[in-house]
Amino acid sequence: MTKVLEVAGVEHRFGDTVALDDLALDVAAGECVALLGPNGAGKTTLVNLAVGMLVRQRGTVLVGGADPRWASTRRQLGVVQQTLGFPKVLTVRELITGAAVRGGKPRSSAAPIMAELDLTKLADRRARKLSGGQQQRVQLAMALVAEPRLLILDEPTVGLDMPARRKFWEIIARRRAAGVGVLVTTHLIEETAAVADRVVVLNHGRVVTSGSPTELVARFPDRTVLARTAVPERRLAELPGVLSVRREDALVRLATREPEELLRVLLAEDPALSGLRVEGTGLAEAVLAFTGGSARPNAEVRA
Amino acid sequence: MSTAVLQRVSLGRVLRAEIADELRGIVREPTALFFSILMPVGFFALFVSIFGDLTDGTMPAGTRMVATFGTFGVLAATMLNPGIGIAQDREIGWLRAKRVSAVPVLITLLCKVVAALCYAIAMLVAMAVTAGLTGSLEATAGQLLRLAVVLLLGAAPFALLGIAIGLQAGSNATAAILNAVLMPSAVVSGLWMPLEILPDFFGHIAQFLPTYHLSQLAIAQLDGGPVLGHALVMLGSTAALAAAAALSYRHARP
Ligand SMILES: Nc1ncnc2c1ncn2[C@@H]1O[C@H](COP(=O)(O)OP(=O)(O)OP(=O)(O)O)[C@@H](O)[C@H]1O
Ligand SMILES: [Mg+2]
Numbered sequence: 001m002t003k004v005l006e007v008a009g010v011e012h013r014f015g016d017t018v019a020l021d022d023l024a025l026d027v028a029a030g031e032c033v034a035l036l037g038p039n040g041a042g043k044t045t046l047v048n049l050a051v052g053m054l055v056r057q058r059g060t061v062l063v064g065g066a067d068p069r070w071a072s073t074r075r076q077l078g079v080v081q082q083t084l085g086f087p088k089v090l091t092v093r094e095l096i097t098g099a100a101v102r103g104g105k106p107r108s109s110a111a112p113i114m115a116e117l118d119l120t121k122l123a124d125r126r127a128r129k130l131s132g133g134q135q136q137r138v139q140l141a142m143a144l145v146a147e148p149r150l151l152i153l154d155e156p157t158v159g160l161d162m163p164a165r166r167k168f169w170e171i172i173a174r175r176r177a178a179g180v181g182v183l184v185t186t187h188l189i190e191e192t193a194a195v196a197d198r199v200v201v202l203n204h205g206r207v208v209t210s211g212s213p214t215e216l217v218a219r220f221p222d223r224t225v226l227a228r229t230a231v232p233e234r235r236l237a238e239l240p241g242v243l244s245v246r247r248e249d250a251l252v253r254l255a256t257r258e259p260e261e262l263l264r265v266l267l268a269e270d271p272a273l274s275g276l277r278v279e280g281t282g283l284a285e286a287v288l289a290f291t292g293g294s295a296r297p298n299a300e301v302r303a
Numbered sequence: 304m305s306t307a308v309l310q311r312v313s314l315g316r317v318l319r320a321e322i323a324d325e326l327r328g329i330v331r332e333p334t335a336l337f338f339s340i341l342m343p344v345g346f347f348a349l350f351v352s353i354f355g356d357l358t359d360g361t362m363p364a365g366t367r368m369v370a371t372f373g374t375f376g377v378l379a380a381t382m383l384n385p386g387i388g389i390a391q392d393r394e395i396g397w398l399r400a401k402r403v404s405a406v407p408v409l410i411t412l413l414c415k416v417v418a419a420l421c422y423a424i425a426m427l428v429a430m431a432v433t434a435g436l437t438g439s440l441e442a443t444a445g446q447l448l449r450l451a452v453v454l455l456l457g458a459a460p461f462a463l464l465g466i467a468i469g470l471q472a473g474s475n476a477t478a479a480i481l482n483a484v485l486m487p488s489a490v491v492s493g494l495w496m497p498l499e500i501l502p503d504f505f506g507h508i509a510q511f512l513p514t515y516h517l518s519q520l521a522i523a524q525l526d527g528g529p530v531l532g533h534a535l536v537m538l539g540s541t542a543a544l545a546a547a548a549a550l551s552y553r554h555a556r557p
Contacts, residue, residue: 051403075405084403085396089331090324101320102404104313126331146405 001028004076004150004181005050010059012045012205019045021205023059027150027181032172034192035185036287037202043185046202047154050183051079064149075104078148080139080156088128092119095127096141103146113145116171132159140168144175151175153184157191169195189284199283203291213283220281220289223259226251227266228275239265251275317406318414325418329384340422343376344429346495355439361526365439367497369430369447370521373454375494376430377423378485378514381458384422385415386465386481390474393555408552416462420455427451442525449524457517457537463544467551488514513540
């Protein structure tokens, strides 16, 4: 599988702050890799290195096998980022045609992409008169028009409504089917679970874990049992397999590794129990745990 | 690696597209146009209609003013437009978008200056026509052409200064800083009123200002005065400000 992004042994410091520490990460053609992690984990620093905005201090960063600091390398790159903008006096068509020309494509490549992103009717409207969501579609069109091999999406769906978000990922999926690699950073973790092949969790500039969304979740055997019960908290804490007890008014949340055993005892203890629900760990909790949150992954328990 | 993806980026097409975008930006935001063209031309028309016919023995004041006001106008356009433009582009994330594109950012900066030169030319033509209409223009087409070439080339260090500031400061601060540099330099260098009628020390300070030396180079195209010393100062200023702009670019926040 050809790699469209190769990052190895990357270290990056801002003064005394170590933003990235011996980082390695690859994106293969057609693959979607989600970069997750708390604020300050180093996601944007990595993105800035990959798009050629930052000067590499140590390690390798290659886009399509070449250094993204070279302008010619960036022909293979499409970027969507909140910090990117465009002059609002230009029209949608002018902006997208300009992006095509800068990417070495004919001006005529603007029309099909405008059609695909429902921008045709807005083609001659100045950007100033577009809604926030429409402006974001223009930015996506500008990123896609030169047919990049690697898409870098830094929080791309912030501000998009549900239908727009779904449409966005449909368009990305079409590119992936055509062999385009995608690196996406987001705080919308459950959205990522649906689209990413692989999740890479960063914390303090290091990869703390990576794997498919289902793999990551599977490492958390914890279940949460929720119920309305009159059983006092002290008693609940003694029940089989209970790891923690949290009460929210009448509702209690019990974390456990043995949900079946717990339920049998719990129902026997309180015949009036109601509102019973059992939840698994979501990707969000899993990521939180890997970056210093509450739940404990299996790997750590075994260690 | 697929050749379809790696098509060549055509420099000619990029330049045309970028310059067109810049010109659209200026035309569609007419306030910028007012300051960079209408104001200098307006002042020029006013001064020429009052003093245009006075003469110092070599040429009518109206002709000399095409050189001095022309210097001011060209500098206002080539220093303020790219400088403020870059600061604005940084604020809205457009410079960043250019920097992640497949076009070297130097091309973007160059196109900003070239677009400003288009406006500078329009302004010079407007001034020459105004002087002609008031009957105070005594210069051959060749002289006027040389004058224009000198001013457009001589705008380089000022454009570089605008870029150096625009890469660091916000757009309002850039406008303020550049105007604070340009306006006093213009007065002291005799671009608005001849140095002869100004206090002596203006003339002494003027020796240290590239604005003065550029206006002298411009006047020399009309009266055949000496050029070498002035040209050397301009070359030196260009080199120094090119270094400043490069340094500024290196330290510009993405
Ligand atoms: N220009 C800079 N100067 C100094 N420190 C910086 C700079 N940019 C980032 N940092 C530091 O580097 C670390 C990583 O920051 P980065 O922006 O990459 O995090 P992030 O994962 O993108 O966070 P967020 O989710 O908040 O966007 C942080 O500690 C941050 O304070
Ligand atoms: Mg970030």
